[in-house]
Amino acid sequence: QKEVEQNSGPLSVPEGAIASLNCTYSDRVSQSFFWYRQYSGKSPELIMSIYSNGDKEDGRFTAQLNKASQYVSLLIRDSQPSDSATYLCAVNDNNDMRFGAGTRLTVKP
Amino acid sequence: DADVTQTPRNRITKTGKRIMLECSQTKGHDRMYWYRQDPGLGLRLIYYSFDVKDINKGEISDGYSVSRQAQAKFSLSLESAIPNQTALYFCATSDHTGVGEKLFFGSGTQLSVL
Numbered sequence: 001q002k003e004v005e006q007n008s009g010p011l012s013v014p015e016g017a018i019a020s021l022n023c024t025y026s027d028r029v030s031q032s033f034f035w036y037r038q039y040s041g042k043s044p045e046l047i048m049s050i051y052s053n054g055d056k057e058d059g060r061f062t063a064q065l066n067k068a069s070q071y072v073s074l075l076i077r078d079s080q081p082s083d084s085a086t087y088l089c090a091v092n093d094n095n096d097m098r099f100g101a102g103t104r105l106t107v108k109p
Numbered sequence: 110d111a112d113v114t115q116t117p118r119n120r121i122t123k124t125g126k127r128i129m130l131e132c133s134q135t136k137g138h139d140r141m142y143w144y145r146q147d148p149g150l151g152l153r154l155i156y157y158s159f160d161v162k163d164i165n166k167g168e169i170s171d172g173y174s175v176s177r178q179a180q181a182k183f184s185l186s187l188e189s190a191i192p193n194q195t196a197l198y199f200c201a202t203s204d205h206t207g208v209g210e211k212l213f214f215g216s217g218t219q220l221s222v223l
Binding site: 088099 | 144150151
């Protein structure tokens with residue numbers, strides 16, 4: 001059974017802080033990794049994708065991938081109240097996309 | 110206008126009823142998916158289709174069926190609804206770009222089976 005695990009939270013950080021979201025996966029042959037953001041009552045939207053080991057930065061977001069440790073993370077710098085949402089980790093292996101249950105993030109003003 | 114449109118947005122039905130959820134897209138993507146989302150369980154794949162003549166079962170296909178009527182349309186049916194099919198259902202599309210699958214989701218259908 002392929003598993004994608006996330007801490008459900010809630011994770012609470014003050015405005016301006018760095019939020020760190022973590023995800024582990026069980027299938028070693030997984031090829032691509034995604035972070036989706038889902039606001040309450042809304043559909044998920046893609047915010048980051050990463051395919052190779054290391055860091056990938058996009059504005060205030062940084063995705064980090066370590067395939068040896070089967071670990072992917074998302075850092076949000078200078079967190080804003082508008083970042084308050086549930087963040088879903090997704091792992092793709094040959095068209096089999098698996099989602100974690102999500103981590104709920106609250107950024108307090 | 111939404112690129113991926115789901116109808117209805119909300120549906121309440123009774124146990125044993127047959128219902129259909131519909132999805133249409135204007136993104137021109139070949140690949141379409143149906144997911145359900147339950148609290149604490151995340152998104153789970155029900156069925157997916159890579160083109161009009163292609164239908165594939167996902168992780169939790171039992172109790173569901175699908176029809177890909179055209180490239181732009183993908184419908185999900187519950188032949189005989191049961192209460193544990195109460196969930197939020199999402200249709201999604203993707204433009205396969207090689208390594209990964211970037212999904213574009215519709216607004217969701219909240220289904221309640223009484």
